[in-house]
Amino acid sequence: MSGKVVLHYFNGRGKMESIRWLLTVAEVDYDEMLLTKREQYLELLSDGSLMFQQVPMVEIDGMKLIQTKAILNYIAEKYNLHGKDIKDRVKVNMYSEGLTDLMEMIMVLPFIPDPKPKLENIETKSKERYLPVFEKALADTVYLVGGKLSMADVLLLECTLMLEEKFTGILADFPNVKSFQGRMMRIPAIDRFIKPGSKRKPQPDEHYTKTVMEVFDVKKLSF
Numbered sequence: 001m002s003g004k005v006v007l008h009y010f011n012g013r014g015k016m017e018s019i020r021w022l023l024t025v026a027e028v029d030y031d032e033m034l035l036t037k038r039e040q041y042l043e044l045l046s047d048g049s050l051m052f053q054q055v056p057m058v059e060i061d062g063m064k065l066i067q068t069k070a071i072l073n074y075i076a077e078k079y080n081l082h083g084k085d086i087k088d089r090v091k092v093n094m095y096s097e098g099l100t101d102l103m104e105m106i107m108v109l110p111f112i113p114d115p116k117p118k119l120e121n122i123e124t125k126s127k128e129r130y131l132p133v134f135e136k137a138l139a140d141t142v143y144l145v146g147g148k149l150s151m152a153d154v155l156l157l158e159c160t161l162m163l164e165e166k167f168t169g170i171l172a173d174f175p176n177v178k179s180f181q182g183r184m185m186r187i188p189a190i191d192r193f194i195k196p197g198s199k200r201k202p203q204p205d206e207h208y209t210k211t212v213m214e215v216f217d218v219k220k221l222s223f
Contacts, residue, residue, distance in 0.1 A: 006059040008044065010215070012208035013201045014107060015068045018100070020200065021158050022072055022151060024078035024193045032199070041215050068096040072096065076151040088146045095137075095152035097143055099159045102130050106162050110204040111212075123167050131174045138176040142183065157184040160164040161194075165203060 005023065009016035011034045023030055035041055035055065044050050048058055051066050058065045061078075065071045076082035076092070083089040105122050109115040134156055137144050144152045160181050162169050171178040184190055193200050213219070 007032045007081045008035065008049075008057040008059070009055050010212055011201070012204050012212075014056075014204075014212075015104075017201055018103070018158060019056060019058060019066065019071055019075070021154050021193070022075050022079075022081065022092065022200070024189050025149070025154050025187070026075060027083065027189050028075075028079070030199075035215050036211060038215050040216050052067055057141075069097070069100065072151060081151045081154070083146050084148070088150075091145045092152045095134075096155050098130060098133065099152070099155040102126065103155075103162060106166065107190050110206075110209045119166065123170065126159065126163055126170060127173070131171070131177060132145055134187070135174045135176045138180050140178075153180075153184060157181060157190070183219055 005028055007016055007019065007030055009032070011032075033040075041055075044055075044057065045053055048209070049064050051064075054066050056066065056068055056071065058071050060074070065074060073082065083092045097116075102122070102125070105118070105125075109118060112118055133184060135145070141147060143149055144156065156177075157180075160177060171181070184212060185194060
């Protein structure tokens with residue numbers, strides 16, 4: 001097996017996108033094996049590559065890792081993006097899991113027949129539950145935890161960009177978060193990633209949702 005990191009997922013964002021972001025910030029190059037047909041998924045199942053029969057799956061350091069949070073934590077530990085000690089790490093994890101919860105609400109929208117009520121709920125929760133936490137945390141610091149770049153910062157940038165795609169001007173009342181976003185986007189690896197032609201995936205479209213449904217052989221996904 002090649003020493004290069006290999007990502008097994010669809011040609012879209014989903015749960016793999018945060019992993020792409022973190023690898024990008026760690027400046028780790030990777031290949032992608034894109035799932036486009038059900039037969040590819042069944043082959044991964046048959047050869048035992050998918051614990052719990054799930055993707056994302058990431059080949060790294062001779063392992064086949066599944067479960068998004070476990071993968072993110074491994075990458076963060078390996079590339080010094082997880083805090084300097086156990087207290088920092090638990091703070092990074094709390095911020096990261098909160099952001100993951102919010103981003104997962106957005107991820108399911110393409111699979112919902114009428115996303116409008118969900119969108120309204122996401123906007124309300126973003127403004128009242130999530131963004132105030134980060135606005136306060138960034139009041140007098142450059143990064144969220146321990147004065148250094150961590151996984152939590154990377155996920156916050158990803159999340160704010162996703163929110164702005166759905167809700168123009170949502171950061172208007174959160175100047176600390178907006179300033180943080182600007183600083184993060186000046187990091188060279190991130191600057192390259194957000195430009196056209198990078199490995200960053202676009203917003204999901206009908207082709208993406210159709211492929212996911214066909215690969216999993218389902219008529220309807222429940223959330």
